[in-house]
Amino acid sequence: MLIPSQNWNEEIAVDSALVKTNLQEIQKDIAHSKVKIVAVTKYFGINAIKAGYEAGIRNFGESRAVDAIRKIEQLPPEIRENSVFHFIGHLQSNKAERVVKHFDVIQSVDSLKIASVISKAACTLNKREKILLQVNNAGEVQKFGYTKEQLRRELGEILKLDGIEIVGLMNIAPLNASETELTKLFSDIREFRDGLEAEFNIKLPELSMGMSDDYKVALKEGATMIRIGRKLFK
Numbered sequence: 001m002l003i004p005s006q007n008w009n010e011e012i013a014v015d016s017a018l019v020k021t022n023l024q025e026i027q028k029d030i031a032h033s034k035v036k037i038v039a040v041t042k043y044f045g046i047n048a049i050k051a052g053y054e055a056g057i058r059n060f061g062e063s064r065a066v067d068a069i070r071k072i073e074q075l076p077p078e079i080r081e082n083s084v085f086h087f088i089g090h091l092q093s094n095k096a097e098r099v100v101k102h103f104d105v106i107q108s109v110d111s112l113k114i115a116s117v118i119s120k121a122a123c124t125l126n127k128r129e130k131i132l133l134q135v136n137n138a139g140e141v142q143k144f145g146y147t148k149e150q151l152r153r154e155l156g157e158i159l160k161l162d163g164i165e166i167v168g169l170m171n172i173a174p175l176n177a178s179e180t181e182l183t184k185l186f187s188d189i190r191e192f193r194d195g196l197e198a199e200f201n202i203k204l205p206e207l208s209m210g211m212s213d214d215y216k217v218a219l220k221e222g223a224t225m226i227r228i229g230r231k232l233f234k
Contacts, residue, residue, distance in 0.1 A: 014044060014047060014048045014051055014233050015051075016051040016054060016055075019048075019051045019052060019054075019055050019232055019233060020054075020055040022231060022232050022233070023037075023052075023055045023056065023057065023232060026215075026228060026231065026232070029215070029216060029219070030215075030219060030226075033219055034224070035219060035223055035224055035225065035226055036059050036224065036225045036226075037057060037059060037225075037226060037228055037232075038059040038060065038061040038086050038088070038208070038225055038226065038227045038228070039052045039057045039059065039060050039061065039228060039229070039232055039233075040060075040061040040062075040063075040088065040211075040227050040228060040229030040232075041060050041061065041062060041071075041229070041233070042061070042062050042063045042064060042067075042068070042088075042089070042229070043229065043233075044233055045071065046071045046074050046075055048233055049071065049075060049079065049083075050075075050076075050079065051233075052232065052233075053079050053082075053083065057232075058082065058083050058084060059083070059084045059086060059225075060083055060084070060085055060086065061085075061086040061087075061088040061107070061227050061229075062085065062086070062087060062088065062089070062103075063087070063088050063089025063090075063108075064089060065087070065089070065091070065092070065095040065098065065099050066095070068085075068087070068102070068103075069098055069099075069102050072085060072102050073102075084104045084105065085102065085103045085104050085105070086103065086104070086105045086106075086107050086227075087099050087103040087105070087106045087107065087108065088107045088108055088170075088227060089108060090108055090110070090144045091106060091108055091109070091114055091118075093113070093114065093117045096114070096117040096118055096120075096121045097121040097124065097125070099121075100118055100121040100122050100125060100127065100129050101121075101125055101127075103129075104129075104130060105129075105130045105131070105132070105167070106118060106129060106130070106131045106132070107131075107132040107134065107170045107208050108132070108134045108144065108145075108170065109131045109132065109133050109134060109158075110133070110134045110136075110144045110145050110146055111146075111154070112154040112157050112158055115131065115154075115158045115161055115164065116161060118131060118163070118164055119161035119162055119163045119164050120163070121163075122162075122163030122164055123162055123163040127163065128163055128164065128165055129163060129164050129165070130164075130165050130167050131164050131165070131166055131167065132166075132167060132168045132169055132170040132206060132208055133146060133151060133155075133158075133166065133168075133169050133170070134146060134169075134170045134171065134172075135147075135148060135151060135169050135170070135171050135189060135192065136171070136172075137171055137185055137188050137189060137192070138171075138173065138174050138177075138185055140174055143172060145171065145172070148192055151196075152196070152199075155196065155200060156200070159200065159202070166202070166204065167204065167205060167206045168193070168204045168205055168206025168207055168208065168224070168225075169189055169192070169193050169204060169206070169207055169208070170207075170208035170209070170225075171185065171186075171189050171208075171209055172211075173185050173186070173209075173210075173211075173214055173218075175213075177214070179217055182214050182217040182218070183217055183220070183221060186209050186210070186217060186218050186220075186221035186222075186223070187221045187222075189207060189209060189221075190207060190221055190222040193207060205224065206224050206225055207222055207223050207224050207225070208223070208224070208225040208226075208227065209221070209222075209223040209225075209226070210223045210226040210227070211226070211227050211228065211229070212228050212229060212230045212231035212232075215228065
């Protein structure tokens, strides 16, 4: 089965049997946890989503709004109605209403401004949108996300917004980070989350941490969602 890539000018092969085998291997790693697998399908076509769904996956992550919405709209009704779609990329204000309409969770909220735009769109659609607040605790200049200090300053105002439900935090660790560095970054997010819960008297149950190369470390530090693409589909 050949599926057009959204990232490279080539065809990426996705084998349904391989997806099932890969999922089983990942499930062995997470057997003693309740972590959710968010299958990242942003580099693949709708048949990757179908293969993941057939294997038992119900959470799917996309980061390019226009391409993702096109794929979601082409999915069979059964998959659309029984899946949870996570937007995990940087969200532009002019695409917010369409993303809120098509996605159940937005994991990449990184400013009061974008939270306000999501709030307005959700209220217009008579919807309560679940969001995660993205924290760039590694301080990578090429990545989006709050600093911890910025988030602490703006969280009170975000909590006042209608139409959204803050369910947790998300972070993206640097590529090629050592296990020691990963442990420090993931534990820092967990501890920061715990501090926010106490300071603002709220619950932030979700920690979206870990991808194909580092999810095992993230699990040890309390991840409740892991975002897996290559390890599932290649």
